[in-house]
Amino acid sequence: MHTPTAPQSAAPAPADGPDRPRPAVESHRAARRPRLPFDLKDFGVLGGLLAIIVFLSVSTSTFLTQQNLVNVLDQTVVIGLLAVGATICIISGVFDLSASANLAISAIAGVYFTQHFGVALGFVLALITGAALGAITGSIIVFTRVHSFIGSLATSIIFRGIAVVLTGGAIVAPLASQSEAFRVWTSPVVGGITAGTVLFVVAIVVFGLLLARTTYGRRVYAVGGNIEAARLGGVRTGLMHISAFAISGLCAAAAGMVLASRAGSAQPAMATGYELTAIAAVVIGGTSIMGGTGAVWRTAVGVVLLTIIANGFNLLGWNTTYQQVVTGGLILVAVAADSLIFQRLKRK
Amino acid sequence: MSRAPAAAHSPSQHTSTDRQMAPTITLEGVGKSYSGTSVLRGVSLSIVPGEIHALLGENGAGKSTLLKILGGVISADEGTVRFGGREVRVGSPREAIDLGVSLIAQELALVPQRTVLENIFLGRWDNVAGFSRDGADRSAAAWIIDELGFDLCLDDLVSTLSLGQAQQLEIVKALARGSKVLCLDEPTAALGEQDTQNLLKVLRRLASQGTTVIIVSHFLDEALGLADRMTVLRDGEHITTDTTQGYTPRDVVALMVGREVGSLSASPDPVPTDAAVVLDVEHLSNTRITSITLQVRAGEIVGLAGLMGSGRSETLMAIAGADRSSAGRISVSGTPLKRSSLRAAMRAGVALIPESRKEQGLVLGRGVGDNVALPSLRRRQVFGWIQRGRERETVSTAITSVDIRGRVEHVSVGELSGGNQQKVLFAKWLVEAPRVLLIDEPTRGVDIAAKANIHHLIIELARRGTAVIVASSDLEEVLSLSHRLLVLRQGAVAAEFGRGAPANDVMTAAFL
Numbered sequence: 001m002h003t004p005t006a007p008q009s010a011a012p013a014p015a016d017g018p019d020r021p022r023p024a025v026e027s028h029r030a031a032r033r034p035r036l037p038f039d040l041k042d043f044g045v046l047g048g049l050l051a052i053i054v055f056l057s058v059s060t061s062t063f064l065t066q067q068n069l070v071n072v073l074d075q076t077v078v079i080g081l082l083a084v085g086a087t088i089c090i091i092s093g094v095f096d097l098s099a100s101a102n103l104a105i106s107a108i109a110g111v112y113f114t115q116h117f118g119v120a121l122g123f124v125l126a127l128i129t130g131a132a133l134g135a136i137t138g139s140i141i142v143f144t145r146v147h148s149f150i151g152s153l154a155t156s157i158i159f160r161g162i163a164v165v166l167t168g169g170a171i172v173a174p175l176a177s178q179s180e181a182f183r184v185w186t187s188p189v190v191g192g193i194t195a196g197t198v199l200f201v202v203a204i205v206v207f208g209l210l211l212a213r214t215t216y217g218r219r220v221y222a223v224g225g226n227i228e229a230a231r232l233g234g235v236r237t238g239l240m241h242i243s244a245f246a247i248s249g250l251c252a253a254a255a256g257m258v259l260a261s262r263a264g265s266a267q268p269a270m271a272t273g274y275e276l277t278a279i280a281a282v283v284i285g286g287t288s289i290m291g292g293t294g295a296v297w298r299t300a301v302g303v304v305l306l307t308i309i310a311n312g313f314n315l316l317g318w319n320t321t322y323q324q325v326v327t328g329g330l331i332l333v334a335v336a337a338d339s340l341i342f343q344r345l346k347r348k
Numbered sequence: 349m350s351r352a353p354a355a356a357h358s359p360s361q362h363t364s365t366d367r368q369m370a371p372t373i374t375l376e377g378v379g380k381s382y383s384g385t386s387v388l389r390g391v392s393l394s395i396v397p398g399e400i401h402a403l404l405g406e407n408g409a410g411k412s413t414l415l416k417i418l419g420g421v422i423s424a425d426e427g428t429v430r431f432g433g434r435e436v437r438v439g440s441p442r443e444a445i446d447l448g449v450s451l452i453a454q455e456l457a458l459v460p461q462r463t464v465l466e467n468i469f470l471g472r473w474d475n476v477a478g479f480s481r482d483g484a485d486r487s488a489a490a491w492i493i494d495e496l497g498f499d500l501c502l503d504d505l506v507s508t509l510s511l512g513q514a515q516q517l518e519i520v521k522a523l524a525r526g527s528k529v530l531c532l533d534e535p536t537a538a539l540g541e542q543d544t545q546n547l548l549k550v551l552r553r554l555a556s557q558g559t560t561v562i563i564v565s566h567f568l569d570e571a572l573g574l575a576d577r578m579t580v581l582r583d584g585e586h587i588t589t590d591t592t593q594g595y596t597p598r599d600v601v602a603l604m605v606g607r608e609v610g611s612l613s614a615s616p617d618p619v620p621t622d623a624a625v626v627l628d629v630e631h632l633s634n635t636r637i638t639s640i641t642l643q644v645r646a647g648e649i650v651g652l653a654g655l656m657g658s659g660r661s662e663t664l665m666a667i668a669g670a671d672r673s674s675a676g677r678i679s680v681s682g683t684p685l686k687r688s689s690l691r692a693a694m695r696a697g698v699a700l701i702p703e704s705r706k707e708q709g710l711v712l713g714r715g716v717g718d719n720v721a722l723p724s725l726r727r728r729q730v731f732g733w734i735q736r737g738r739e740r741e742t743v744s745t746a747i748t749s750v751d752i753r754g755r756v757e758h759v760s761v762g763e764l765s766g767g768n769q770q771k772v773l774f775a776k777w778l779v780e781a782p783r784v785l786l787i788d789e790p791t792r793g794v795d796i797a798a799k800a801n802i803h804h805l806i807i808e809l810a811r812r813g814t815a816v817i818v819a820s821s822d823l824e825e826v827l828s829l830s831h832r833l834l835v836l837r838q839g840a841v842a843a844e845f846g847r848g849a850p851a852n853d854v855m856t857a858a859f860l
Contacts, residue, residue: 213733213734213736214729214732214733214734215725215726215729215732215733215734216732218718218721218722218725218734219722219725221711221714221718222711222714222718222722225711225712225713225714226707226708226710226711226712228707228708229707229708229709229710229711229722230711230722231670231690232668232670232690232700232702232708232709233722233723233776234690234691234694234723235722236691288713292711292713292714293713293714
């Protein structure tokens with residue numbers, strides 16, 4: 001029986017804000033109880049992650065090696081960056097299915113920019129491209145009032161098409177003289193950890209703080225939690241959604257450049273389907289698909305959890321077919337817990 | 349007698365076989381409470397077959413609750429309900445249908461994407477082993493439609509029907525089920541004059557053929573003209589059941605109100621004679637309101653009264669810029685506002701406390717602190733970075749000022765009681781003392797203690813010079829709170845009253 005015990009314990013806790021973990025249940029008692037800086041129930045995902053880590057550390061000799069850990073972290077980067085953008089979109093109440101197509105276009109554009117302006121400027125221009133394409137998707141959705149799911153699905157198809165047009169269907173690579181420098185994101189920085197991993201951590205910190213500590217973040221939560229209340233509170237709700245898509249595009253472009261850096265090239269079909277894995281990671285982390293609650297740290301945990309499960313199957317020599325079953329099960333548990341909480345809130 | 353369409357229809361589909369006559373409905377001491385609050389008490393009456401019976405009362409008098417008990421949507425907590433001598437405890441719409449009762453609510457229960465025919469027999473289509481066989485359905489439906497002289501085509505999509513036709517469809521649907529008792533909640537509220545007359549004619553005809561019609565209506569003229577008998581309710585009490593003959597709408601209003609108003613609540617301080625006009629609205633119009641003109645002085649509380657759909661909320665939403673307006677001028681302290689701009693109105697010091705705290709007011713999943721801080725975020729930030737210390741202070745001051753007890757800053761709003769949620773909504777808009785405060789339904793669904801609290805809060809705000817408009821379906825509330833009272837009717841100001849106006853006069857202006 002290849003039935004890992006971890007998923008049960010990985011059931012996410014009530015989704016909540018990043019800076020004020022609160023019990024969603026029994027608030028009256030909580031108000032009287034001596035207050036901890038956080039509530040343990042809120043960290044169910046984290047508990048699940050730790051349990052898997054402990055399990056793998058004990059049952060394999062290979063998991064806790066520096067090389068393996070560096071690899072695991074590096075494997076989180078692409079999905080992780082996409083998932084950070086998806087987190088902001090989902091909390092604000094929209095889905096960006098165009099993220100991976102945006103990734104491909106931005107990476108291709110990044111390669112072309114690199115050929116003309118060098119590696120550093122090429123990277124920056126790729127990010128700008130991604131953010132701009134995201135803003136366009138967002139504007140289309142806001143102004144046509146098409147549901148974000150359909151709107152971004154449509155733009156993703158358009159983006160993939162444009163990517164094929166741009167490249168003529170071929171693989172594009174930077175100039176031969178640049179190929180070494182272009183691999184910057186795969187190079188180790190400290191203790192073997194790659195520059196790509198560092199980029200992901202920077203994104204987690206920057207967007208985590210953006211959500212948790214700024215007025216922008218507050219508005220994102222408000223728009224996702226109750227768009228009419230946000231509007232009547234003076235929030236420009238359309239602008240919030242456009243900017244959420246722009247951030248998603250920015251993150252997608254960063255992910256695209258890391259992926260291109262690894263392969264040394266970019267091509268129109270790259271990262272197909274990654275946007276769904278990213279959304280899965282967000283949900284597993286405990287961010288509500290209904291919008292209005294969630295956090296970037298949760299997404300980071302979700303991504304690492306998914307990656308470590310894959311890693312564990314490899315290390316234990318288990319049939320990787322079951323990995324999909326486990327991943328699917330995790331998503332179901334996460335979403336079921338979320339919708340039960342949501343219903344309870346609605347009933348009140 | 350046996351006009352029952354089911355005769356033309358496959359009999360196996362109908363559970364009720366006894367359909368010669370509508371049953372006599374007898375209620376004895378019927379009462380109903382919701383979470384401890386009694387909304388209906390001691391109602392005893394009896395409705396005979398073929399009678400048209402009107403349930404009359406103010407908003408919240410309990411008439412819809414009574415109708416729902418009769419229609420089998422909810423069951424009574426106390427007393428007995430008998431249909432044709434047999435005691436019944438109806439618990440589901442299904443059982444009510446079996447008893448031959450159909451409730452036609454204000455929100456019609458139709459599937460807009462499907463045809464008229466499919467909707468008439470919703471869920472009970474004639475079939476052979478699951479394959480639909482709509483021949484019998486079709487002829488049965490056509491027979492009823494013909495009989496009633498309705499203008500309905502069986503193959504039209506429901507989404508293409510007018511409101512009047514949809515209403516007709518609901519009646520056909522009820523009759524096709526073999527219903528002999530029709531309960532209608534405000535059936536004419538959304539209909540035009542012609543559709544209304546047609547509907548009333550059909551109801552009379554059905555009654556003359558033995559169908560019992562029980563109707564809730566705000567339109568007293570219409571109800572008195574239609575009904576044989578009426579039951580008047582007030583605050584959940586059964587006031588009278590009598591024949592409608594000899595009653596004028598005025599008499600009925602007197603029965604509906606029947607009490608002196610304003611004795612229990614606090615009253616506002618008089619407005620200083622030199623108080624300046626803060627809010628000046630001229631000829632404000634949009635699709636829902638017509639040429640609303642009003643002025644509110646500093647420290648003045650103006651009440652907006654009117655029936656449901658009379659444009660109370662719409663007026664406030666338009667003044668706040670939350671709804672578009674097509675014409676008119678609004679100025680605050682002499683400065684004209686950009687029309688239809690919520691943010692411009694907010695900047696000018698206009699705050700709106702909307703009708704529904706759950707739908708429009710609060711982000712239920714977020715903390716009290718986040719909710720309170722939302723409209724004034726930009727006051728406490730440095731380059732977008734929230735100054736959390738200042739925010740904590742602001743929030744705790746605001747929460748204290750609306751008298752919410754306990755440490756609730758971090759509790760999500762959805763966990764609070766209705767009264768406390770309403771107070772959070774107030775706190776949110778009091779962080780920056782507004783110049784104009786527009787309050788829609790200040791105390792809907794809150795307990796008496798919280799209600800008194802909120803009333804004192806409103807009076808206190810006015811005392812400090814805020815110009816306040818209070819819109820409420822609770823007439824007693826607006827009468828006791830406001831210095832002046834405007835009565836709206838079909839989106840326009842129908843009458844204005846000073847403080848101390850008799851409730852009867854106000855009701856008359858709203859109803860007639």
